[in-house]
Amino acid sequence: MRRLVAIALLASAVASCTASADETGSATVVLFDVSNSTRAEDVRARYDRTFAMVLDHLRDDGGVLGADIVDANPLAHGSLPINETFEPCTITDNSLDCREAQDEQGRRVLDASNAILENASRGTDVFGALTLASQFFEAYPEAGERTVVLLSDMVQFANGIRLGSVERWSPAELSALLEDAPTIDLTGVRVYVVGAGATTTTELDPAQIEGIGSFWSSWFERSGAQVEFYGANLARFPIAEVGS
Numbered sequence: 001m002r003r004l005v006a007i008a009l010l011a012s013a014v015a016s017c018t019a020s021a022d023e024t025g026s027a028t029v030v031l032f033d034v035s036n037s038t039r040a041e042d043v044r045a046r047y048d049r050t051f052a053m054v055l056d057h058l059r060d061d062g063g064v065l066g067a068d069i070v071d072a073n074p075l076a077h078g079s080l081p082i083n084e085t086f087e088p089c090t091i092t093d094n095s096l097d098c099r100e101a102q103d104e105q106g107r108r109v110l111d112a113s114n115a116i117l118e119n120a121s122r123g124t125d126v127f128g129a130l131t132l133a134s135q136f137f138e139a140y141p142e143a144g145e146r147t148v149v150l151l152s153d154m155v156q157f158a159n160g161i162r163l164g165s166v167e168r169w170s171p172a173e174l175s176a177l178l179e180d181a182p183t184i185d186l187t188g189v190r191v192y193v194v195g196a197g198a199t200t201t202t203e204l205d206p207a208q209i210e211g212i213g214s215f216w217s218s219w220f221e222r223s224g225a226q227v228e229f230y231g232a233n234l235a236r237f238p239i240a241e242v243g244s
Contacts, residue, residue, distance in 0.1 A: 026063035027143040029133040030054060030082075032116045033070040033152030033195065035124040043198050044117060046233055047151040050194045051113055053237035054149055058086040059102055064143070065109070066136045069116055070150075072123025072158050074132050082112045125158035126150070127182050130223075134184050147190045147238070148225070154196050154216055155204070164204055169211025178218055187224030190238070198232040 030051060038044070058065055067082035068074060084105060089098035130148070137146050155164045161180060166173060193216070197209045204212075213230060220227050228239050 025143065026058075026061070026145040026147065027137055027140040028054060028058065028063055028065050028147045028149065029136050030065065030067040030149045031070050031074075031126075031129045031133065031151065032067065032113070033124060033126075033150070034117065034119045035071070035121050035153075035155070035157070037124075037155060038153055038195065038198075039120065040198075043153075043195055046195055046198065047117065048113075050149065050151060050192075050234050050237065051110075053234070055106055055109060057237055059106065060088055062086050062088045063145075064140060066133075067109075067113065067116070068129065068132055069119055069121075070124060070126060070129040070152055071119065071121035072125055074125055074128040077132075080136070081116055082109055084109055123158040124152070124156055126152060126154060126156045127159065127161070127184065130184050130186065131182070133189075134186060137189065145190065146188060147192070148186070149237075150191065150193045150195075152193065152195050153198060154193060154212055163212050163215060164208070166208065166211060169207065169214065174211070174215060174218065177215060178222070181219055184223055186220070189225045191220055191225045191227045191230075192234060192237065192239075193227070193230040194234045195232060196230050 032047060054065070064085045065082060066080045068077060068080050086102075086105070089095060089102065129150075133148050137143065140146070156162070157164060161177065163177070166177070196213060196216075216230065217227065
């Protein structure tokens with residue numbers, strides 16, 4: 001019951017503090033995993049590089065951005081630490097004033113992301129964070145493009161699902177975990193996972209990391225999402241579609 005109340009409050013908060021869906025062409029959610037297994041400097045450097053690419057894209061093309069923490073209970077936060085609408089400069093704008101406003105917005109968002117990464121958590125509820133993303137998108141039903149950028153090693157460790165504890169990823173084990181996993185509607189959402197496999201959890205061997213990747217591939221497919229990237233380092237954002 002408490003979880004349902006938290007979800008309802010979060011959905012209300014997202015809807016009340018965002019602009020109308022008609023005012024944005026795209027909606028992007030960035031989720032920062034702050035669990036102890038992602039605290040290495042090189043991992044966080046990947047987060048920073050990826051987030052900078054997302055901001056550059058939004059600065060040029062416009063859109064709405066929401067961002068939050070992936071910790072042991074994302075749905076308990078109640079509000080988004082980053083919730084911004086980006087508007088590209090046009091030929092009718094004063095270019096100097098517009099660029100100054102964009103620079104100020106960029107500094108504000110980067111400060112907020114740095115504050116996010118100062119947090120730490122012993123748990124990782126990726127499903128809770130993706131529920132938050134789904135609710136954010138509900139506030140923008142007319143968004144032409146919806147994107148989730150997950151900065152995470154994807155080692156779910158909360159709410160009875162502990163992917164890092166699976167020693168052998170047999171087909172039966174994978175099927176059982178998928179059966180237990182929550183259902184979240186991400187139909188049409190483009191997903192980028194950056195940091196997968198780049199974990200400081202030294203107990204995980206390559207076969208376990210591959211198994212975790214297979215789990216998420218199957219789960220995202222079931223949720224209706226399109227995985228654009230799943231790996232340790234993202235070279236560019238967004239990844240251009242073939243023929244574009």
